[in-house]
Amino acid sequence: MTATPKPETPKSSKAGNSEKWTTYRDKSGEERDCFAELKPVIREIEQGIKDKEETESGTLLYIRETEDGLALTVKKDIPPIPFILPRIQLEIKYVDDEYALQYAEGLPFSSETLAWALQNSFSFEAIKKYIESYRAEAVQSKVNVNIETDDISLPVLFFAVERNCTKTVRFLLELGALPNARTRPYSVPVLGFAIMHAENDLINTTDVVTTLLGLGAPPYDIPKDMWVDFIKAPRVVREPTYEPELGSRTPWCSPPFRAALARTLNLSQRYFLAKTATLKRPSGRAKQVAAAHKVTALLEAPYHLIGQAPATDMVLSRVFGHIALCADTPLVLLYAGPSGHGKTELAKQMGTLMSVDTLVVDCTEMRYETDMFGPKHPYAGSSEGSPLNNYLAQHSGGRSIVFLDEFEKTTDNVRRALLLAFDSGHYRDRRTGRALDCTRTIWVLATNHGTDDIISFYNTHLKDLPPSALSTAPLALLDRTLKRTFTAEMGAPLTGRFTLIVPFFPFTPAEQAVVAHKFILGFADTLRLPIDLRANRLVGHVHLSLQNDGQIAAWLAERGYEEELGARSLQRVVQALVQGKVADSYVEGDEVISEGTNGGPLQRFVLRLSAVEEDGSEIVVRRGGGASVHVRRGEDEVVGGGETPAPIAGPGRDEYVVDGGLCNPD
Helix, strand or coil: CCCCCCCCCCCCCCCCCCCCCCEEECCCCCEEEHHHHHHHHHHHHHHCCCCCCCCCCCCEEEEEEECCEEEEEEECCCCCCCCCCCCCCCCCCCCCHHHHHHHHHCCCCCHHHHHHHHHCCCCHHHHHHHHHCCCHHHHHCCCCCCEECCCCEECCHHHHHHHCCHHHHHHHHHCCCCCCCECECCCCEHHHHHHHCHHHHCCCCHHHHHHHHHCCCCHHHCCHHHCCCCCCCCCCCCCCCCCCCCCCCCCCCCHHHHHHHHHHCCHHHHHHHHHHHHCCCCCHHHHHHHHHCCCHHHHHHHHCCCCCHHHHHHHHHHHHHHHHCCCCCCEEEEEECCCCCCHHHHHHHHHHHHCCCEEEEEHHHCCCHHHHHCCCCCCCCCCCCCHHHHHHHHCCCCCEEEEEECHHHCCHHHHHHHHHHHHCCEEECCCCCCEEECCCEEEEEEECCCHHHHHHHHHHHHCCCCHHHHHHCCHHHHHHHHHHHHHHHHCHHHHCCCCEEEECCCCCHHHHHHHHHHHHHHHHHHHCCCCECCCCECCCCEEEEECCHHHHHHHHHHHHCCCCCCHHHHHHHHHHHHHHHHHHHHCCCCCCCCHHHHHCCCEEEEEEEEEECCCEEEEEEEECCCEEEEEECCCEECCCCCCCCEECCCCCCCEEEECCCCCCCC
8 A cells, every 4th residue: 555644743853855754642542743753763773872762762763554554563572573583403313513413314314414414514425315215205304394393484595504604505496495484473584584694793694695596595685776777775664665565575674673684784795685686587498497407506607606697698698508519519608898897707606506626717918828838748748738738637437617817818729729629629638549529528618808899789778777687688689790800800710719708798887896895794704703813814703784784885996897807996996995994903902912812702894884074984983882782572662774784792682783774764
């Protein structure tokens, strides 16, 4: 229902240019102003006031729709939110992972045993061995059967997500675990749990979230208004003008859950939710082919790469065709475009997701055939071969990936030596003369040649297109142009052996921000490691949170992105304006850095943008602090909003730190 103000003298909020609030009646029947009730909480959170005496602590304030318009709901006795899963207790003597699961293997397959192993930090190898000791049908018949506890019922996939182990999550999904699984009660989807679970142990769950999305989790399990404009921080209170889609999948998202999502849904996760909504899901046959050839995880590739949707579409289509048809010639892919825009990242992701070894060859020093392959037998040095020669010998007849980086720097001598391997897959080991089978080798060549053609095409045909319209771009026109360019540069014999020329385009401003955020997340993961004096890791046991991560990342991208350098330019600006300032703040003070710190609470640093007169704003690092929102489980809850949550106690804690003002009424 569309909310409309009451016709009788509606009250206005003075936030921005809004004129859209109304009143509600309390239990005594007294009419009270909606915004006036919200105002103290909003102001307190946005201004970072620590003293909460003037706010009615222990009350959940949120706006609901009524037939008369918008009304403020004051709700108490909120049931506990199941972010922390119940402990599974089993009567298994634990000596080590191997012993415990060998004992369990004598019993029928049990989801409870698997959940117990996950909660007790068993290695992925031990868990995989346990599962593979049973027939696939026995596992598949139980992997989606809910584990029943006193408080909640849920499938084992939730325990893999709680462990934050992408390999286990992927393994269970490939066995048939449902990516849209939900709890009972609450009906919380596993995707929502993966996001909200981040505040339990102050961990980064983005890789698990993208793995779930890549293998079928519906993005619409999360309210669309929280991610459709992914640069903006999600609101604790839903936009009054927002209309849920027909068949909405988010009835589960009551105000306590929405508040948790607003605290935990980071920029990278919002981006991949929005990207997933624009991507065409693989067909049933594509999934069948992928499963038959054990490359199901390759379907995740678009969900791990920022931007470059045309490139991933082209590569996946050709790779799956090559695998499905059991082609008897190698696949030769030329990745072309400006530096730092995902060529290396996509090649590495292919190897990781296909579970095959990837050899990276730096072509900057490849002047002669012997530099690439080594001398032929029986010449001096032939017994040593070369990294590429030995890799091809080791993987003869098997699937493998060779990544030739900066291929444009090779000479004609090197390129001629590659012609036969590219064409038929025939090659002889330089050490022994033995014939090798390289027909299943995927060759990926990365080059900056053709960048001018690609950027010109981007500016003319793609720059102003929304993501959903990228498939309409005339990429065939660019392909013809690039073939002419590479024929002139590298010759017709080599260009004719390229199976596919894959263009990589500049990042949009929004994608630039997400790339910057990716580097911040990587830095935060490093800070999270324990202090280790023997390894000279003196900066550690730190939780880094961001006050409005989209705003910070966009600010960094605006100041640091250079088209010719791509992600490398964003990495440099993060190093200069984030890492440097955190390091400076960390070393302030005279207390001695000690490994004993690892046993206490995480040291907490908050990044935010602060207004300055000179150039408008700058990044400021604040140690600790922030506005607190107290949660009394089972009694009351005050909802505030913040970007990147920072609970400051341990699991089961009842205090949270909120770093931003997401309770904006306009």
